[in-house]
Amino acid sequence: MKKILHIFLTLGVMTGLSSCEKYLDINTDPSNPQVAEASAILPPVLAQMVRGHVFDSRFTGRYVQYWGLNSALDSWERHGYISGSDNGGEMWRSHYWSVGKNIDLIIEDATPKKQFDYVGAAKAIRAWTWQTTTDVHGEMILKQAWEPNRYVFEYDSQEDVYKEVVRLATEAIQDLSNTETIPALRRGDAVYNGDVTKWTKFAYAVLARNAHNLTNKASYNPDKVIEYVDKSFTSNADNFSVSHAGSNSLDGNFYGPLRGNLTTTVPGAFTIGLLDGTTFAGVVDPRLPIMFAASPDGVYRGVQATFGDPNNAAGNVRRIPLLWGNLPGTTAPTAGRWIYRDNAPYQLATYAELQFIKAEAALKKNNPTLALEAYKKGIEAHMDFVGVAAADKAKYMTSTAVAQTAGTLKLSDVMLQKYIALYAIGAMETWVDMRRHKYSSDVYTGFTLPTGTRLFPDNNGKPVYRMRPRYNSEYVWNRKSLDIIGGNNPDYHTYEIWFVKP
Structure with a gap:
């Protein structure tokens, strides 16, 4: 969690200088804003949502056999991982850092201005990042997330993270329908151009995924899933689409020629x-x-x-x-x-x-x-x-x-x-x-898992069920907490994730 800590150290320095506020005022450039507004924060947040998702998709795409490499015995195709690497940890990084506290900054800026459309959108995004990240990794740091002055962070169950998704998405829907809103979301909203109806549909899409992932649980409620879907997207026009200018490798689509990804x-x-x-x-x-x-x-x-x-x-x-x-x-x-x-x-x-x-x-x-x-x-x-x-x-x-x-x-x-x-x-x-569906060939007709020497050697004959948490935060800085959930075991990535279990 080193990256998270850096954020709070910076905030701590700013707080410590508050007594010098009048002195600092004479050095303030009135031409530049001193507090980032929600409209300035939202576009890079949207970009980081895509980055986390698509970078990790390189590897989940190999797990599900969407694609493979030219070379044989790739670790990901074998349902393994790369030791000592951040590969497979981009959603973790995105959720806790590059999107991370920026969500709070949007909410803190928008709330006193009664720009509840920004508040709702921000909560919907955080619900999505919690959902997407826990679906990759399982247990996550929930209760202590973004808590300052911490060097060790304790993991919470995926069940608790799922409940947090429901709470945030529900609050997002309420904020997006707040009749006291002073509309402002159009500035900076590169997805729906400030359309709160479509943001509301997105929040219901997150709820639909959350509820439907529990098909193996006795609590699974198909009626609730269908209700959420019916309140969500009604056509492709509602898709959550993050645009790309495509003028250079920095603003180009991940799959486009400017970036040159996935050439093998x-x-x-x-x-x-x-x-x-x-x-x-x-x-x-x-x-x-x-x-x-x-x-x-x-x-x-x-x-x-x-x-x-x-x-x-x-x-x-x-x-x-x-x-x-x-x-x-x-x-x-x-x-x-x-x-x-x-x-x-x-x-x-x-x-x-x-x-x-x-x-x-x-x-x-x-x-x-x-x-x-x-x-x-x-x-x-x-x-x-x-x-x-x-x-x-x-x-x-x-x-x-x-x-x-x-x-x-x-x-x-x-x-x-x-x-x-x-x-x-x-x-x-x-x-x-x-x-x-436990990689069932009855459900996915013709699908076969790697076996024998084709399976990753640490798997003990089991397929992959989770990615390990991000190496440079968890395995470098938070290793003792990983011991509690078995995260340091060689076959941790094969442990069935909570939503898979009955």
Whole structure:
């Protein structure tokens, strides 16, 4: 937690100089603000939400076999981790530091001004960072988070963190509907342009994820999940999309050519199999040529987890850079396909995902008719997001790849289509789903875990269920607290996370 401590040391120095306030006033530049306003803090907070999510998705994407590396026996594909590295700790860093206390600063600035729209948005963001981070790591520092003058921080249960998400999201909804608000959120809001209705829908999206992740618990309430989904996004226009200017590597989309990320990353064979007709009885998905690049011979190929890319030497490269090329009539930053443009927005929550959540909840409620409706809406929404032509979408929706009746709809139908819809931008949420279903090949048809020597050596034959906390804060500065939860054990990353357990 060293980074957190630095924040409070700075605040402590500022407090200690308060007695010299009059002297310091003569050195104050009246042209520059001395207190950061909410409108100035919010944009970088939004950017850091994306950074935390997408940087860790590099590794959760390998756990769920969205993609793999050219080289064989990658530690993440083996359901392992990199010792002594911050890889896999970016959401932790984002939640506690780069978003961290900035949320409090927004609330402290906005509350006396009665800008409750900022207050509500800030609480919704913090609810999202708690939810997303605990879903990756499990136990977190909740009660002592951001407490000054501390060198040791004690972990709290994931159950407590889940309750905190509900509290914050509920308060966010109340603040966003406060009739005494003096509207101001439009300044600095690069997602919804100050639309409190859409921010409210986002808060309900967080609540829907929170409630739905508990499918293995006796307390799971499908009616409550469906209620939250119905109060959330109603179309792709409501998606939580963080925009990118795409003018340089600093403001460019993570997946765009300016940043040049994932140059050795290749789609996973399981993913390609869902779209090329392998899994769905010969039906080729119209999303395939938009989301992926074919090999020189026109065949779409993916790598089997832990085996690397044996065809690379033969020239059958189908890596992400092949999606960066100019399409007809496009130039930078709009060049590239689908999410692989420099100015492409990054989606942190989507209408399609929520419809699949509703479909699964409806199946558990034994309402297959409602489930079928939501399932089809989810597929159609993702096809629209990808940019599938109307005729191709209509043809696919009546094919054997899509369940046509309530009586034939299965859980695997819902989860496989959700897996496709969350490709790349939803790798973190897909990992939540796979762990909820214990990586079941009955749910994820054709999915196989690495076994034997292909599995990470510290796993003792078990798949991964959590990422370790961030190395440079927890393992360097907070190691004694990790002992209490088993965090220093070699196989800690295989411990089933709370929401997985009955």
